[in-house]
Every structure is written in structure tokens, then in C-alpha cells.
Amino acid sequence: MSLNRLQTHTGTTLDFTFNGKAYQGIAGDTLASALLANGVNVVGRSFKFARPRGIFGHGAEEPNGIIQLGSGAGTVPNLKATQVELYQDLEASSVNGWPSVNYDVMGIIGAFGRLMPPGFYYKTFMYPKKLWMTYERFIRKAAGLGATPVEADPDSYDKLNQHCDVLVVGAGPAGLVAAREAARTGARVIVADEQSEFGGSLLASKQAIDGLQATNWVASLVAELRACNNVQLLPRSTVFGYYDHNFLTILERRTDHLGLTAAQGVRQRMHRVRAAQVVLATGAFERPLVFAHNDIPGVMLASSVSTYVNRYGVAPGNKLVVFTTNDNAYQTALDWHETGRDVVAVIDTRSNPSGDIVAAVKAKGISVIAGHGLIEAQGNQRVKRALIAPINALGTEVTGPVRRLDCDLIACSGGWSPAIHLSSHTGAKPVWDESIVGFRPGESKQQERSAGACRGTFDLIGCLAEGATAGAEAAKMSGYGEGIPQFPCSAVEEFVEQPQQALFLVPHIKSISRAPSQFVDFQLDVSASGIELAVREGFESVEHVKRYTALGFGTDQGKLGNINGMAILANALDQTIAETGTTIFRPSYTPTTFGAIAGRDVTNLFDPERYTAMHRWHVEQGAEFEDVGQWKRPWYFPQNNETMQESVNREGLAVRNTVGILDASTLGKIDIQGPDAAEFITRMYTNSYLKLAPGKCRYGVMLKEDGMIFDDGVCACLGENHYLMFTTTGGAAGVLAWLELWQQTEWPDLQVYFTSVTDHWTTATVTGPNARKVIAKVCSDIELSNEAFSFMDWRDGTVAGVKARIFRISFTGELSYEVNVPAHYGRHVWEALMAAGEEFNITPYGTETMHVLRAEKGFIIVGQDTDGSMTPADMNMDWVVGKNKTFSFVGKRSLYRSDSVRENRKQLVGLKTLQGSDVLPEGAQVVFDAKQKIPMSMQGHVTSSYFSASLGHSIALAVVKGGHSRLGLIVHCPLADGRIIAAEIVSSVFYDPKGERHHV
Amino acid sequence: MSKSIKLESPLHYFHAALNRKPEPVKSPAGALFNDEAEYGLVVKEATLSAHLNLRGDGSNAHFCSEVTEALGLMVPLTPGTYQRNGNTSIYWLGPSEWLLVEIGGDAEELETRLRKTLTGHISIVDISGGQTCINLRGPGVATVLKKSSIYDFEAWDNATSALGRAVQTNFAKASAIISNKSDGSYDLVIRRSFADYVAQWLLDAGEEFGCRIEAEKE
């Protein structure tokens, strides 16, 4: 049996190690309770001064017991020992302390603590300037608590989207009765609680409710709720964020209590809850008292001491001193007395504590020392004694001699702070209430209400009554029940509490700046003197002080320290707390695993991979793929260990010399129908479609209203009032939304409907001098002659037995047929075309070759040759702008703004390197004078650049200032490797400038 | 068209090829479901059906009666509903937009029939190649829907008229038209290019229950 384990508490023994040393705990323990049971005093070192620290609390508020769980890929940094459920073979270690937490060499720094007041780093390390990065390296070395794993997470996480009528947050007394009332009405109810068991404070309570012991009362109520199929119970589930429109996020830990990593299923699950109504029953945190050296291991919260005794059967010490400002902590003296261990005294700051519980404590023979403060704890790695002294009624000064009390445990209580965190997330401004010496939740715009201790109601009867009302009301507001509690009020016997004293800083015989450190925020070593110093330096705003001192910035988010800190600040500023301001909490309530927030949308499911119908064929052929938006497009088809350039040369020559085939299915396709279709399309494109006849296609450019090119593609007239618009691959969704925007919001009078058919059609582009011969082999019902089926025509027919639509449009400059079939037939038709082309050595080619071929022709790619700042004129495409169109098409007016008509705009040209083997890098900058000094006057940049196998030299497209009037000029591209490549400005059309080849 | 033509539905490569064996049920979540069910999630693709997008003015009585005349089905005018007759369903997609699905149907025949009857400003578009209909059944379906979509499908169960509901919404990072069926299963219409992703997602989401993907005609 461990040192501090009470005989009465038994259970399955669990082995674990802490800092390499083996210990035993009992099933149901947290790591903290097990460490305390084993008498482990020091669990960590503080962040700044490396002071030894022990377990202080018992839940989410714990500032000191920060541990690293496990090792290897599954290790988890920064868990709070109070929230880690013990499992067999658990391994944990302290996050700081070298060589060990007990003998930390950094502890020496603590001795120089006075040289490190808040903000000291702002005031030094500045000189000499060049040494700062060296200083910083040392500062950074001291950073951090635990260590992140270095391998990928072996666990997975998922999410559930939940909807409910009433979400009850917290399953303490108020939450449980709220859930019961709501459940009764038939409303969909979710109850979430961060602990492994429901019951909240009742789990450590010895009170009786309705004649049952508290834990039994909880068990029966939970059983009742579990039997309701309209109720979902989520233990080990922390509501960590409250967002707009009643959206709340819950982290459910599904396997953390079983082992470091999940043996099966997901480790954690995030519930994304949209609740019609929310009941917040999140309880309260006990507030520590701020006295000198209140951080020595052995100083704890009174309620934590009681919890360890009553719930875990652990008495974390032998000789207890209780230090309190209120009645509540007297219960701890009673609980401790029950264990048979020594209660040295109860130190009460109130001058004349009276009332039932005080009497009950005195009746046990326990000494109550009233009107005193515990002004300082002494000891090194464990409390050895307490210094107490009489203090004045206001609690501002020591008024008499100091006495020593030998003890090894100090249980302190400065009252209770409602856990208003979630309420605060909603933007509700907390309200200071003197009567409870704490902030109550403010009013918010969300559909929520607080009940019980988080609303400042600390007596059990009050909590139960508020919970019941809140549950019934919430149900009614979501449409269920009458809004009046239906279950009878629970009968509870409890002491009537006497008023507490508001005391946020216990006076010392020395002034704040000279007394031993009186810690306010343990994790970040923020002391009362630090807050006072910040004020002395002129930081008046609470936000400034928090930022200057780091108060509340730890992983406990100031759950213990914020109120004391604010009160000390208020006092230093000679203001009330209400005047000083409020404390705003932000998500997460407690730290939340990134992996759980990411959910399943990682690795292969991070983003959809969109495939065409021929994707498997491409994979089988060993294609390399390019990501274009979400699509996977074949980039090139390497054969026999070819390099990419070799593949592209081969593919390109095949198209120029015989025939190639491209999967063009990813192009966006929009079906447009309606009597005003032509008019509408004409307003959207720069050119006119009013006279486009059925069977014909036309290339168009679309502008944003600012006049800049936004998308381009071919539009075909399929029949009367019926068109098919092609968009770029990346632009498909955007163009459809763009058309809908204009039709629905600007021109609803135009009768036209748009439907995406991108996925319906699979497109195989057969291109090259032999294209017609290939098509002829698989298509007999279309007259394929140039006269009957000309360039920019389309025809319906049958290809390889499948009804198909063929477009004679060309992005390569060669004779081209774009064969479209419904996607189910895609692979069949593709394979038929491959078979038909075999005798012509038909060559599949990818996007890279497509880019080369179109660049040889000077065809632009929107998004590569344009960047959102290019007009059609800049692209030398004035021919596509219908200047005489009656309607002012979208973007037209912007083409006449002063900057759009400016001379010297960047214009699309070709660049031909003087050394034909030099391929300019895409993105190279163009200068006119290569000899100028930096900063150079840049005149443009290369947008597309390739080696053209068919031309035998490199080609490039570039946008150059005034380029259209600079043909023949030699320009220079200074590269990163020091080379300067000279090139001549030429026409952007390199291949077949007269455009004869696609007309054959 | 010739019988030798090889058709590939969007989930062609998943049929029977990638079935996951169900894991032995250990977790508390698994215990919620019928231990005898071999698979908690069965995904069945209704391959190669007719899908038409229909546009028109729902507030025009002529239009509605013409559709009924052509199909023997009422145009659903209530948002979030669908009408079914045998293998043919019409889903409300928007105030002037419907999806018409005929399981195993011939899109061309269907379009011709509609075009013969419908007058005025309408649009009919064959999108059969662009999407597919999959049915999800099994005790794990409700949870899989919660994993995949933000829509509140439980609200359908609670509604007075539980049947005939349909919604177009997000499904993981793709989208789907999801509808309920009288046997407690759900139909999903998904886009072809996202089908691989959706299948991978379903196999993953259904893993805790055991998941298989099968085809109607297999």
C-alpha cells in the first residue's frame, strides 16, 4: 500500500512509472492522485524560475502537474496529471528539470529571479545588435513545456456532426437535473462532461440527496438518463468552444484512459454540435490564496485535498493546515480529520467566523485561528511550516507577531470563481458580483443559460433548483414541454454558509516588492510584485498587464490566477475590480488535440482527388500526374525510363507528325438553355454569340467587371436556344457561380438556365495530321471531310458504337477532333481510339506536352500567362473583343479606364533565346539593360517556356512592357545562378503562323 | 448500342474489389449495433441509370401538369422532398430545379418523352454520365451520415411525414443529394469525378462497423 493511500480505498492495482521510477496506483486514479498516493512531491519545475512544483489542484485548473505522457510516436506533451486517467504500464515524466526535477540546475536561475522581472527581455539583449540572434538562441532553448513527437501520429481521429434540442454542458448536480428535466419532454438531449464519470463535485461529496449518498444519487439519475433514447451521454467529453449561432465543439477522449495510443478505433472524436438551446452547468473553480511562497509543493486547493481524500482515497500529507476566507474549506478539515491524520489548525482570515460548520470543526477538537493570515509557506521541495500572523479586518496588513506552525500540507481557499469560460466564448461580458466575490456570466446573443455554480450559486439545493429550471426552460424554448420543472425538488441537508471575506493577496510583513514571491499564476511565475511593477511602469489596462506579465497565458489559461491577478491590479490602480475590467476567455476551454480538430481530413482524405473516367488507364500506363485544382491529370507518359523532357519531346513530335491523344475531360462544361441564352452569353463574353449557328463553335474570353481576363474557352451552339460552354479546368465552378450571379441578381428577366455537365462528358482529344484517319476508323456516321465538317464545327455521331459529340476545335494547332461521350463509356471509347490509332502510332500525351504545343501556337493559358491583371488587348487578343456590341458586356467599361489604356502595359510576346538550347525558366524577369545595377528596372517576365522538339529550339511566352511595339528587341533574363540569358522579342506564334494546319 | 461496349460506372473499380472485413466488435460504440449484421455499412451502387436535370417554373401549373403527364409523377414543389414512382424519382433541388433519376432507365428515351410534352422556358440536360446513385444501408448508416454531413438527418425521423425527404448538402469534402427510403436506408447521388473520394471516405467511415461496396447488377 502506498504511503498516502487510505486503507479504506481498494481496487485493481496498476503499475506505472514517473520519471523512470516505478509506482503503483489503483484503477480509477488519475496520474495526480496516484503520484500523491505515492508521496511524490515535486512533479515539475516552473517555466521561468525553475522552481519545484507539486500537484495543486485536481482537474482542468491544474497549473503545475504538466507532464509528458509516454514516448516515441505516441507521446503527448503537456497533459495535466490531474486529467490523465491511470492505466497499466503508463509512463510519464516531468516536462522540465535537468538532470531531474528534484535537482534542476536551472533552479539556479531562480536565485537570480530578481534580474528577471516581467518584461526584462524588452529591456536588454539589445546591444551589441549583432549578438541578438545568439541571445535569442539561448532564450529559445529554455522555451516550451513538453516535447512534440517527431514521427507521424499513429492514431486517427474523427468527427460527428450532431444536432440536439438541448445540450447540457457539465454533469454535476445542476447539469444532471437539467438533463433529466429536458429529457422528460422528449427533446433531443446531449450531456457532456469532461470527467470519466458523471457527477462533478458530487463524486467527492459526502452529502446525502433524497436520502441517498451523493454518488448513489448520481448513479441512479445517470441510469435513468441512459434509459432514454432521446438522450446521448458523453463522458470524457470536454466542450471546448462555444461559437456563433449555438455551435459548440466537444472533444471526446475515447481511448486515452486505456493506453497511449488507441488499440482500436479512433483515439479521440470531435463532436460538432448545433444545439437549439444550451444549458451551461460547468461549475466553479476554487480560488487559491496568494501568499508568500504559496507555490511550494504541499500547498493545494482545499477542495482538491477533499477530492483526493474522498474520491481517490489519498491523503496527500500528514499534518494539514487549512487556510481559508470562507466556510467551505472547513469541510476539508472535517474530511481530513476523518482520515485520522492531523489537522494542525484552520486559519481563517475572518475575525469572527461562526456558523454551523465552524462549530462542527471546533467540536472535533480542531483549532480554529480566526483573524489570521497564513502569510508565508516555508520549505524547499515540500512545505515544512506555515507562518501565520494576525491581519487587519480589510486583510491589507499584518497587525501582530508571526507564529510558525509545523505542517506538510496547506489547503487553501479564497472562495470560488464560476467557470464562465464557455459563456465568455459567446462574447458575453462577465459581470463582477461582490456578493459572490466573482464574475458571473454576462448576457449573450446565444440561446443559452447558466445554472448552478457557474452562475455563482454555490449551495447544493440552489444548484439543483437552478438546474431543473434551466433544463425545463431550455426544452420549452426548443419546443418541448411547458418550461416548468416536473420532478420534485431534491431534499438535501447542508450547512448554511456564512459570508466569505474577499481577499486576493495575503499581506506579508514586507512590502509586495520585497516579500518572498507571492505567486498569482504558477505556471508562468507571475507574482503579485510583477503585477505591481507593471502598474508602476505605467501599464494601466488589464490587457497590458496580462500581456506584460504573461498572466493567464499558460496552458491552464489562468483558471486559478486571473481573478486574483485582476484584483491585485485593481488594488494597485486604486480601482474596483469592476472598473478594472473583465477577463475574456477564448476557446479552447482546455487544450484540444490538433489531430481531433483535423479529423479524418488528413493524408489521403485531406482533399478529394478528382479522376476522369480514364484515370485507371493512365495509371496502368505509368503516367506521372499533375495536380490541377483537385483533379489528377496525366502530366506525361514516360516510357522506358525516359526523363520528362524525353517523354515530352516524343509526345509532342507524335502530335506534330502523326497523331496524339489527350484526356481533356477535366475542362469545365456548362449546358445553357433558354430563349435568352445567346443574349446572356454575349453579355458575359467579350465577343458576340447572337449569330452563332447550330453546329458551330466560337472561342470566347470572359472578363471580371474590372476588365481583367478571368476565364476562356469555346462555346458551341447546340441548337435553338441551346449552348454548351467550355471553361478552364480550374475555372469550372467559379464560372458557373459567376453566370448564376449575373442571371439571378442582375438580369433575372433573361430567361436562361445553366447546368454543369463537366462530369457527364468524357473528352478524348485526337490531334495530329492523322487524326481524321483515326476517327474515320471508329466513326462511320459523320462525314469527316474538311468541307463537311470544318474547323470550329461540331457534329453528333457514333464513335466505337457509342453516341458521341465531336468538336473540331484545336489547342495544338493541328487537325483535331475532341470526342465527347458520356463518362460511363469514356474508357471504352478511349481504348477504341487507341486501337484505331495503333497503326499511326497514336501517342497519349499529358498536360506538359499540351502546354508545349499550345505555346508553340501562342495560345494562352489563363492563370499562367495571365495573372488577374491582364486585359484582352494585353494578350494581343483585341480580335476577340466585340467593340460594337450593343450591350456593354461585363468588364467592357473597365477597358477604357486610364490605366487600361496606358501605354507601356505589359503585353504578351514571344521570346526566342539567342542560344536555341537555352530554355528560360518560367518566372524569369526580363530587363532591357543587363548591365544595370540592382535594383534593376524590370520590364516583364516569362510566363511559359519550353523546349520545342518540333522547332528544335526553345520557345517562351512573356509579358513585356510595351511588348507589341518592341518586336526584334534583344532583352535579357538575369537568372539566380548568375547566368544572363539574352532573347529576342518575337511574335507569340512560333509554329504555323498562318494557321493552316488545323484547317486541313 | 452493342453489347460488347464496356461500361464503367463511377464506382466500377470498387465493386467487390476493396471490401473490408468487419472488425470484431469490441468498442462500446460497436455494441450499439446488431452483432449478427455482417457489415454495419453496405454501399450499393445503382449503376448506369438515367439522370436528368430538369429546369422550369414550378409556379406555373402548366409546367407541373406537363411533367406529370410525361412521367406519371408530381413535381415536388415542397423544398427538401422528392416523389417516387417505381424506379423513377424526382428530387427537389431548388425552386426551379429538379433531378430526375430512373434506375436502370434510358436517358435518351426519357429526355425525348419530356421534350415532347414540356413547353415554354425549360431546360432538360442529360447528366447520366456525370453522377451515380448509391444506397447506404445497415446499422452504421446513421453514424456514417453524422461523420460525413452537417445536415440533421435525425430531424427527418422526427418529422410527421418521415418519407420522401431529400437534400443537397456537403458530404465530407464533396457534395451529395441525400434522400431517405422507406426501408430505413439512404440514397446518395454523387458526382462521378468525386466517386473515388467518396468511396474511400465511406470505407474509412464505415470501418468501425465493417463496410462493403457492391453493385446493383452484380
Next chain:
Amino acid sequence: MLLIHCPHCQEYRDEEEFSYGGEAHIVRPLEPEALSDEEWGDYLFFRTNSRGIHHEMWYHLVGCRRYFNATRNTVTYEILETYKTGTQPTITGANL
């Protein structure tokens, strides 16, 4: 995470189904060519960007594919009403 009532679907639906469409009720000038650069620039780029009541367009992208308008408080994020394109809001900064 906003919850938006789509006036066409007649349901509250999650923000993730929608895309934001910017300030509502900006009408395209009938004769753009008649405008000065300043007037055209104002139409293109200048917005009220109100703090408080804001009328704005939303597109039910993964839903009914309809644009509609919402009156939203840009400070509290409360959506006070949604209404169909082509109709006028009942709640405005002036009448609130």
C-alpha cells in the same frame, strides 16, 4: 459558424453550404460607358462595409444554388432576416 435560413429551401442550413456574395443591392449602372472613371470605380470597388446592419448576398452553393439576401449584424453576427433576390429588406439600419 453561422446558421443561415435559406428562403428557397425554407430551412436553417449550415454556413459551410453557402458562399458569401458581398454587399447586396448594388445595381449595375445601365450605361457604364456614360460614367466617369470615378463613378465606375465607385460601383466596382467602394462598399459601405457597415458596422452593424448589413445587407448582403449569399449563394446556397451546396444546396439550391440560389442567391438570396440576408440582413446581418456584422458585430453580433445575428442574422435578422433572409429574403429573396429582387425583394427589399424589412429591417434596415434606419428602421432598427
Next chain:
Amino acid sequence: MKKYSAFSLFKNALSYHENWQKVWRSPTPKKDYDVIVVGGGGHGLATAYYLAKVHGITNIAVIEKGYLGGGNTARNTTIIRSNYLWDEASQLYDLSLKLWEGLSQELNYNVMFSQRGVLNLGHNLQDMRDIERRVNANRLNGIDGEVVSPERIKEIAPLINISRNSRYPILGASWQPRGGTARHDAVAWGYARGADALGVDLIQQTEVTGIRRKDGAVVGVETTHGFIGARKVACVTAGNSSVVAAMAGVRLPVESRPLQALVSEPVKPCLDTVVMSNAVHGYISQSDKGDLVIGAGVDSYNGYGQRGSFHVVEHTIQAICELFPAFSRVRMNRQWGGIVDTCPDACPIISKTSVKGLYFNCGWGTGGFKATPGSGYVFADTVANDHPHPLAAAFNIDRFNTGALIDEHGAAGVAH
């Protein structure tokens, strides 16, 4: 102003830190000023500082409705770099970067500017073209930068995932070694202390409620504490620019949007640089305290609520887990939002207005923090001379009428 140094720290420690001087005064506003700067964030304080320091105008008040540095200065992810695409933007940001390099000494306040370098990742071929273009432009403008390979990226940030099998594999990056991070609060406090020492009145908890004009010229501002006269009013109120402009009947081409950020719990040093990715959408660095500081994209809708939608955060964390799979087990400690003024071209407005004596500095979108010193410097010059500083000229509000936009969406993309 008493100088800060290691020696002063030691000396004050001996007297228990009881004798530190106030960092700035809390003055009562005068009746009028030569210049009123509306907005006591980093940019406003820097503007006041340079007006006093460079232009000798010391009869200045900075009027702040809350506390100094309490807006976006306090809420950003502190990334500093100057590798923008267009000459106009990169030159402005590089002026800023040069000022950062001497700022701690200039202000005698350690702003902890850490030149740990910035990686902008490319995940597809177009990303890489854009990166090449930007780096080449930067180089020829005299701004440091290089295009680096995935292997080199892995050396710089060892925990990063450069697997070719990722959904969007990392193909390369631009690397600006001079970039880095700084301590955000210190920037505001350092400028405030410097400005105060030069005689600038810093007036907190005072909100400007109106801009009084006479004959088309500014004469002062109405505040919650009464009217204060001024010959010139310089507005630097990121997030609320449209609201303040409306007080003078001025319209702006900006929209205010939520921008979210988050930090993890502090962990031991594991990331020694700044990593940004437009394509997968997230950016990350590690603070000197050990927090992983992570930024998200801008929310889609207008909002003044200093909070955004959770799915944006989810998406960002997915991106971070993709880039750094080891961080999946690290936990989010805190998240928050700021309000950014977004401009149609993702570039700021530093400009005179149609009202004489009224100037605006706004529209920094997601990129304002890094610009703090340069923005203050050129804006002070513009206000002092009633004529745009050469580096501010291109950022004139009139560009939205002429069409001479400076489209930095590619380079500003995901922010920061």
C-alpha cells in the same frame, strides 16, 4: 527617457524594481494639435513616432479608443518578410524590413525581431512558376530570396513532410532568410514609449466619434471626451477604417473581415523558421515561449466581431497536420480573431483623401504587422508634407478609379 540596458536592469533589481520610470505618460488632451493620429495600434504609434522623430512635428496626439496596441497588433501571428511580387509592394515592405533590422536599437526597446527566415511553399506547378517569378523579381530589386528544393526545406524545418505521396506534395519553396518574427506587443510599446519621449500625447480609452470639417478641410475630431482640434488628422484604424472614413463622408474600397489565429501549448523548440503555404492554406512558426503560432485564412464574410467561423480553423489545422504530421498530437491552447480591412487588390491604401488634411492608412488585409515600421515611416512623410512619400504614391486611393491596382493576391494569398 531613461535608457534600458542590462546595467539598468541590474541596478533596478538592487532596489527591488521600485524605481522604474513609467513607460509613457497619461496626459490630459490639449485643446488642439498639429496632427491627431486616430488609432493607437502599431501603425498609428509608428506614424506618430516618425512624425516627431523625422519631421520634428511633436504637437501630436494619438487617440486610441481602447488600449495601445490592442487591435490587430495584439492579435496577429507576427510574421515579417518582404518578398512580395510587385515592385511597389516589395519596395515598401523591404523598407519596413530594413527598419525592423535596427528597430530594437532605434527604440531602445527589444522588439525581439528574430530573423529566422520564411519559407513560402509551392505545391503545384503554377505555385512554382509564381515562386520563381516572385523570387526573381525580389532578387533584382535587391531583396534576398532563393528558390529551394524539398530537400533543403527539410533541412530548414526537419519535421516537415516532403513525401511525394502527400495529397499536395511540396515541390519547392521561396526562402527569405531575412524574414522572421517579432514580439508584437513590444512593437507597439516600443513605439509608444519612443513617441511619448518625443512629446507625443498618447490618449487611451478615448474614442473618436466624429471628424469635424470646415470648408472641405479637417479642423479636429469629436471624441468621447470632447472635441479636440487638429490641422491634420491621420487615420490608422485597421478593422474600422470604413467606420472612421464615414465620419468624414469618405468611402473606402475596403471590407472588414475576420482573420483567425491560434496557438498550441508551448512545446520544446521544434520549428526554427516560418513556414507558409498558400495552396494547403496555413502558416506556422514557433514563438520564443514555445507556442506554435498558426494562422488561418480570412473568413468569407464581413465581420467586426473579432471572431470567425470554426470550419476555417479546422481547415487550417488540417493543413498544418498535412505539413507537419508530428504536430497532430500537440494541442490547441487558444484561438482568436482580428478584424482586417481587405482591399480588392490585397494592397494597402496610404493616401490623402478628398478632405483636406485628412489622411488614411488602411487596407493592409492580412499583412499589416510586418509593415508597421515602413507604413509609419511613409505615412508620417505623407502627412507631414501633404504629399505622398515616393514609396506610398502607388498606394493612392485613386488607383481604384484609374485601375492601376497592384494585385498581390498571389503573394499575400494566405496571409500574414
